[in-house]
Amino acid sequence: MALISLTNVSKTYPPAERGGERVIAIDDVTLDIEKGDVYGIIGYSGAGKSTLVRLINALERTTSGAIRIDGRDMTALPERDVRRIRLGIGMIFQQFNLFNSKTVFNNIAYPLRVAGADKKTIASRVDELLSFVGLTDKARNYPEQLSGGQKQRVGIARALAASPSILLADEATSALDPETTSEVLALLKRVNTEFGITIVVITHEMDVIQTLATKVAVMDAGRIVERGDVFEVFSNPQQASSKRFVSTVVQGVPSRDEVLTLRQRHRGRIVTFSFRDGDVSQSVVFAELARANVGFEIVYGGINDIQGQVFGHLTLALSGAATNQEEALTNIRSHITVTEAGL
Amino acid sequence: MNELIDLLPKLWQATFETLYIVGLSLLFGGVGGLVLGLGLYVTRRGNLYQNRVVFGVLNVLVNVFRPIPFIIFLAAAQPLARAVLGVGIGNNAIIFTLSLAATFGVSRIVEQNLLTVQPGVIEAARSVGAGRLRIVSTIVVPEALGPLILGYTFIFVALVDMSAVAGYIGGGGLGNFAIQYGYRQFNPAVTWAAVLIIIIIVQLVQFLGNWLARKALRR
Numbered sequence: 001m002a003l004i005s006l007t008n009v010s011k012t013y014p015p016a017e018r019g020g021e022r023v024i025a026i027d028d029v030t031l032d033i034e035k036g037d038v039y040g041i042i043g044y045s046g047a048g049k050s051t052l053v054r055l056i057n058a059l060e061r062t063t064s065g066a067i068r069i070d071g072r073d074m075t076a077l078p079e080r081d082v083r084r085i086r087l088g089i090g091m092i093f094q095q096f097n098l099f100n101s102k103t104v105f106n107n108i109a110y111p112l113r114v115a116g117a118d119k120k121t122i123a124s125r126v127d128e129l130l131s132f133v134g135l136t137d138k139a140r141n142y143p144e145q146l147s148g149g150q151k152q153r154v155g156i157a158r159a160l161a162a163s164p165s166i167l168l169a170d171e172a173t174s175a176l177d178p179e180t181t182s183e184v185l186a187l188l189k190r191v192n193t194e195f196g197i198t199i200v201v202i203t204h205e206m207d208v209i210q211t212l213a214t215k216v217a218v219m220d221a222g223r224i225v226e227r228g229d230v231f232e233v234f235s236n237p238q239q240a241s242s243k244r245f246v247s248t249v250v251q252g253v254p255s256r257d258e259v260l261t262l263r264q265r266h267r268g269r270i271v272t273f274s275f276r277d278g279d280v281s282q283s284v285v286f287a288e289l290a291r292a293n294v295g296f297e298i299v300y301g302g303i304n305d306i307q308g309q310v311f312g313h314l315t316l317a318l319s320g321a322a323t324n325q326e327e328a329l330t331n332i333r334s335h336i337t338v339t340e341a342g343l
Numbered sequence: 344m345n346e347l348i349d350l351l352p353k354l355w356q357a358t359f360e361t362l363y364i365v366g367l368s369l370l371f372g373g374v375g376g377l378v379l380g381l382g383l384y385v386t387r388r389g390n391l392y393q394n395r396v397v398f399g400v401l402n403v404l405v406n407v408f409r410p411i412p413f414i415i416f417l418a419a420a421q422p423l424a425r426a427v428l429g430v431g432i433g434n435n436a437i438i439f440t441l442s443l444a445a446t447f448g449v450s451r452i453v454e455q456n457l458l459t460v461q462p463g464v465i466e467a468a469r470s471v472g473a474g475r476l477r478i479v480s481t482i483v484v485p486e487a488l489g490p491l492i493l494g495y496t497f498i499f500v501a502l503v504d505m506s507a508v509a510g511y512i513g514g515g516g517l518g519n520f521a522i523q524y525g526y527r528q529f530n531p532a533v534t535w536a537a538v539l540i541i542i543i544i545v546q547l548v549q550f551l552g553n554w555l556a557r558k559a560l561r562r
């Protein structure tokens with residue numbers, strides 16, 4: 001049984017103005033997240049990612065459908081019981097949302113006070129967390145005296161205080177610079193591996209998915225359009241909307257504008273070859289081109305590494321007789337995915 | 344000048360009365376305003392206890408009573424003061440009326456300052472399972488404490504101003520003193536002595552308020 005299980009979940013908001021359309025933020029989503037997963041949720045702005053995680057800890061109530069946490073249906077529970085379950089679900093935020101009126105110590109202690117822990121327990125647990133996030137010397141500081149990365153580490157410590165089994169992260173690194181992002185991601189990785197905490201991470205950053213996620217779901221207009229193993233989804237997206245999204249975050253695929261620029265410079269066909277670990281090697285492809293007497297120039301490309309598995313894209317401008325080009329491409333298509341640029 | 348020296352005991356008495364009137368009015372009006380302001384804040388759409396009806400009623404109530412000029416409010420509330428306290432005149436009647444007027448004024452200041460608390464911070468508290476009452480008392484109010492202190496300081500100064508008309512219903516205090524012994528006796532020195540004390544009180548309180556607010560904001 002999955003740790004987090006959504007069944008036909010929908011969420012609509014009333015229209016912003018009278019007579020307007022209702023906003024369908026989540027549209028009939030069914031999703032299982034297993035214990036120990038780091039589940040990435042990606043998609044364009046407004047796709048419903050934040051709403052989805054806020055439904056998981058019932059900050060927002062569903063319009064229909066069921067959400068089970070460890071088998072218990074949150075949607076059927078009164079607020080009192082939901083609050084107790086929330087103690088077992090930590091959450092971190094893009095803007096950190098620390099309590100500015102409280103010291104770092106008291107920020108982290110807050111969930112423990114809510115849980116009714118005694119002073120001694122609180123003190124030792126907070127110390128433990130401070131050393132886990134590497135901020136022991138900042139216990140007496142206030143949030144405004146911390147850097148962004150330090151703030152998020154306090155956020156993580158606070159979210160973990162009540163020893164939750166689930167951590168929800170909504171764009172937790174989007175406000176941080178690349179270096180700080182990797183520090184925070186490394187910390188989150190430890191949260192998953194050392195404590196076995198299941199993490200649901202919303203992001204639009206490839207970095208986060210690459211270093212952290214084991215599974216990923218792509219959202220579009222309130223629906224999950226594609227889901228599965230990170231490498232599969234990123235190296236070989238099936239749905240049009242996930243293809244579109246993946247191409248914006250993956251290195252090596254020219255954007256629409258870039259294709260137009262390429263078109264101006266190259267008169268012949270422009271094709272993108274997508275390679276994946278386990279597929280044929282690049283040399284086979286180049287051999288095919290040479291055999292058919294097709295000239296080429298590499299005009300765009302990039303290689304991605306997702307937790308040790310590699311995939312990449314090479315865009316080539318072809319030259320030579322049209323029939324030769326067609327022959328070579330037909331052969332190559334039997335080995336790897338070929339996309340004609342701008343089509 | 345000699346008259347002023349003769350009047351000194353009365354001046355101290357008036358100073359004490361002003362502090363007494365303003366202090367108690369700030370206490371009652373401050374608590375009343377805090378409750379009403381919290382009510383406005385939590386029942387507002389999208390907030391912890393959102394409730395259109397309650398918010399609507401409170402909002403209209405405040406909008407009706409707050410803009411009434413104090414001297415008119417004082418006269419209009421006299422029957423109410425008499426009904427509640429048994430007397431319609433004197434220091435206690437003015438404390439009653441000032442507290443009532445301050446409640447409406449303070450409520451808006453409280454509401455506005457609480458609205459500056461980031462919704463994300465409240466969401467963070469909700470996400471760890473905190474109940475609504477706990478969130479209001481341990482997060483919302485402390486997060487807005489600095490500006491709240493400045494708001495209360497502002498109200499203290501306004502109350503000193505409003506208390507000056509206490510003489511109108513037979514109350515004491517520096518305003519009454521200045522009118523009775525200064526203005527009516529054509530003795531500007533006496534008037535200005537009262538004004539000077541008011542300025543000193545206001546300065547001291549403003550200083551204290553700024554200091555406390557700075558401590559709360561740690562700036």
Ligand SMILES: Nc1ncnc2c1ncn2[C@@H]1O[C@H](COP(=O)(O)OP(=O)(O)OP(=O)(O)O)[C@@H](O)[C@H]1O
Nearest residue numbers: 013014023024025044045046047048049050051052
């Ligand atoms: N409280 C609300 N009231 C009305 N509509 C809302 C509310 N919250 C979200 N929505 C709408 O629901 C849809 C999904 O919003 P959501 O915040 O979940 O998107 P998102 O995928 O997290 O976007 P982003 O990447 O920009 O954070 C949007 O159309 C949004 O306008």
Ligand SMILES: [Mg+2]
Nearest residue numbers: 049050051170
């Ligand atoms: Mg969002």
